[in-house]
Amino acid sequence: MSRPAESVVHGSKASAKDLPSVDRLLRSPAVAALVASHGHTLVAGQARALLDMLRVQALASALDTSAVQSDALHAALAARIAQRLAPRMRRVLNLTGTVIHTNLGRALLSDSALQHLLAMMAGPNNLEYDLDSGGRGDRDGIVEELLCTITGAQAATVVNNNAAAVLLSIAAMARGREVIVSRGELVEIGGAFRMPDVMASAGATLVEVGTTNRTHPADYERAIGERTALVMKVHTSNYAVQGFTAAVDEATLAGIAHGKGVPLATDLGSGSLVDLAAYGLPREPLPQEMLAAGCDVVTFSGDKLLGGPQAGLIVGTKEAIGRIRKFPMKRALRMSKLPLAALEATLMLYLRPERLAQDLPTLRLLTRPAAQIRAFAQQLAPAVAEAVVPRFMVEVADMQGQIGSGSLPVERLPSAGLAIAPLQKKGAGRALDELADALRALPLPVIGRVSDDRLLLDLRCLEDSAPFVAQLPLLKERLQ
Numbered sequence: 001m002s003r004p005a006e007s008v009v010h011g012s013k014a015s016a017k018d019l020p021s022v023d024r025l026l027r028s029p030a031v032a033a034l035v036a037s038h039g040h041t042l043v044a045g046q047a048r049a050l051l052d053m054l055r056v057q058a059l060a061s062a063l064d065t066s067a068v069q070s071d072a073l074h075a076a077l078a079a080r081i082a083q084r085l086a087p088r089m090r091r092v093l094n095l096t097g098t099v100i101h102t103n104l105g106r107a108l109l110s111d112s113a114l115q116h117l118l119a120m121m122a123g124p125n126n127l128e129y130d131l132d133s134g135g136r137g138d139r140d141g142i143v144e145e146l147l148c149t150i151t152g153a154q155a156a157t158v159v160n161n162n163a164a165a166v167l168l169s170i171a172a173m174a175r176g177r178e179v180i181v182s183r184g185e186l187v188e189i190g191g192a193f194r195m196p197d198v199m200a201s202a203g204a205t206l207v208e209v210g211t212t213n214r215t216h217p218a219d220y221e222r223a224i225g226e227r228t229a230l231v232m233k234v235h236t237s238n239y240a241v242q243g244f245t246a247a248v249d250e251a252t253l254a255g256i257a258h259g260k261g262v263p264l265a266t267d268l269g270s271g272s273l274v275d276l277a278a279y280g281l282p283r284e285p286l287p288q289e290m291l292a293a294g295c296d297v298v299t300f301s302g303d304k305l306l307g308g309p310q311a312g313l314i315v316g317t318k319e320a321i322g323r324i325r326k327f328p329m330k331r332a333l334r335m336s337k338l339p340l341a342a343l344e345a346t347l348m349l350y351l352r353p354e355r356l357a358q359d360l361p362t363l364r365l366l367t368r369p370a371a372q373i374r375a376f377a378q379q380l381a382p383a384v385a386e387a388v389v390p391r392f393m394v395e396v397a398d399m400q401g402q403i404g405s406g407s408l409p410v411e412r413l414p415s416a417g418l419a420i421a422p423l424q425k426k427g428a429g430r431a432l433d434e435l436a437d438a439l440r441a442l443p444l445p446v447i448g449r450v451s452d453d454r455l456l457l458d459l460r461c462l463e464d465s466a467p468f469v470a471q472l473p474l475l476k477e478r479l480q
Contacts, residue, residue: 014065016058022048030074046080092445097401097458099365106303108361113345120341127337146347151287153315157325159333163193165299165312166267171202172327177229178205182215185234214246224260231257233266254294263296271300279367282411296320304405307362308346309339365461374416377459387472392420399458417458428453438478442471
């Protein structure tokens with residue numbers, strides 16, 4: 001298969017003819033064990049790719065003879081297989097200071113949601129089966145009663161995300177007709193999700209009223225006409241206009257719209273179901289309040305402040321929700337059993353509001369006292385300092401985090417963490433990049449943020465330090 005180890009001259013180069021054939025490599029005992037574990041298709045494919053790569057190196061006289069020895073080939077093949085089977089989606093440690101981080105998966109699921117999710121996915125379930133009647137059921141029924149109980153809505157339905165909820169609501173309520181929106185609410189929310197484009201995609205005609213910073217009741221009154229199908233409010237959760245501003249609240253707008261026989265919809269985006277002010281956090285509007293104010297349709301997210309899986313929740317009157325549920329587009333946007341199970345378990349937590357800050361990870365992280373986080377940082381500082389010496393220094397620092405995912409963009413969360421700075425000012429930028437790379441390359445990647453020539457590790461979202469501390473020897477090794 002390869003030259004005997006004793007004939008190899010250290011540092012000499014191998015030629016292409018020193019490489020075994022794919023068939024010969026597969027027949028070796030070590031590789032046969034890989035085939036038994038993973039099957040012939042995967043192992044043979046990776047063996048072929050490995051030999052092709054080594055052949056290119058050999059033809060370029062860049063392949064050391066040690067690389068064609070049996071043990072080296074077996075190890076290289078095993079490593080390729082392990083890398084190929086490693087998932088692309090991986091758990092990370094979010095030390096950015098942004099609690100609901102869009103790029104890092106947004107809200108964490110609660111223990112009860114994870115347990116329910118596993119139980120429902122491990123076997124058949126009654127996704128669309130009525131256990132009482134023995135007939136066909138409606139998947140919306142799994143969460144509709146919960147949503148109505150929590151928000152006070154007459155009816156509710158769910159789709160796969162809030163963008164879909166907005167699109168579906170407009171299409172079902174106003175396709176081929178006009179929708180009135182204030183110019184100050186024509187937002188873009190992430191990934192080029194712009195309200196004017198959504199209107200066009202839903203087949204509705206956008207009618208803009210008011211100005212960017214000031215819209216008055218009379219603006220809506222003048223705009224409503226025979227072709228008006230819907231008046232819409234959009235909560236500007238991902239930016240703030242300050243100074244000389246005016247907007248029409250939902251209660252006033254509901255009176256105007258209903259007085260002319262037109263329904264009112266509002267998109268809340270972040271979807272808080274409890275008054276955050278009660279927990280010492282900045283306040284967000286609630287679906288309950290919008291419904292009480294007279295909104296016929298309220299849409300909001302499941303994976304932001306609500307603390308559940310990605311979902312678009314639509315609550316409102318029976319007439320409006322009925323139209324939305326019957327619209328043909330609904331089937332294309334419906335939730336699958338996996339997020340639906342997680343959503344049900346998450347909503348269940350809201351039936352015990354006294355325990356919510358303990359049981360819902362999003363709220364638990366948002367309400368961690370800054371003093372507690374700082375004490376946590378002081379405990380971790382010596383171990384981190386040991387891992388990054390002699391190139392970096394570590395200090396405990398007060399920090400300002402964010403709620404995230406467009407929620408309360410101008411508000412900051414007082415926090416604390418570790419600030420790591422290069423000891424040498426020259427080349428500080430490269431040193432910080434190298435440190436950030438090393439942290440991301442750990443088996444459990446650590447994601448921080450660079451600010452003011454320091455790498456900041458905000459510890460608000462780190463509740464269990466053991467996985468982080470266990471990796472510090474490896475970090476030290478990689479920084480040598």
